[in-house]
Amino acid sequence: MIISNHYLHRTLKPMGVLAVYGYAFPQIVGKDYSQVNETFQNFYQKVRPYFPPDRIHIDNKYANIILPYEEKIRDETVRIHYDWNLDRLLAYVTSWSGYIRYMEKYPNKDILSDLRQDLLKMMKTKDENNILKMEFPTFILLGRKTTE
Secondary structure (H helix, E strand, O other): OEOOHHHHHHHOOOOOEEEEEEEOOOEEEOOOOHHHHHHHHHHHHHHHHHOOOOHHHHHOOOOOOEOOOOEEEEEOOOEEEEEEOHHHHHHHHHOOHHHHHHHHHOOOOOHHHHHHHHHHHHHOOOOOOOOEEEEEEEEEEEEEOOOO
């Protein structure tokens, strides 16, 4: 996907910088949480069809966005870190548009409670206040307009 050259040319001043950024699906890091991450990823895949179609750009980390400038860079080295307990993680999940739309379609399904139980099982604990080290990969595209 190429960002509209016409729009950018009209609105961005010479030597102006365009920054496009986002964050990808998080991982739980630290302990051997491969099964926990797999469980969380499976949940995401369950609600993924209920996100808007343009969510694909986030899932692809804007790999298909081409900035129309000679001076441009892409950076995927920045990570956002949070220490969350299980309640905070599940509160984050409830903010997803895909989760909200899923629940509108299936109001009697308690998939959040199921996710809680599945994650606790994979974490091999009953302690819901166990701290989870969350890592959100970011993606940043920068471009500079060098001409009129």
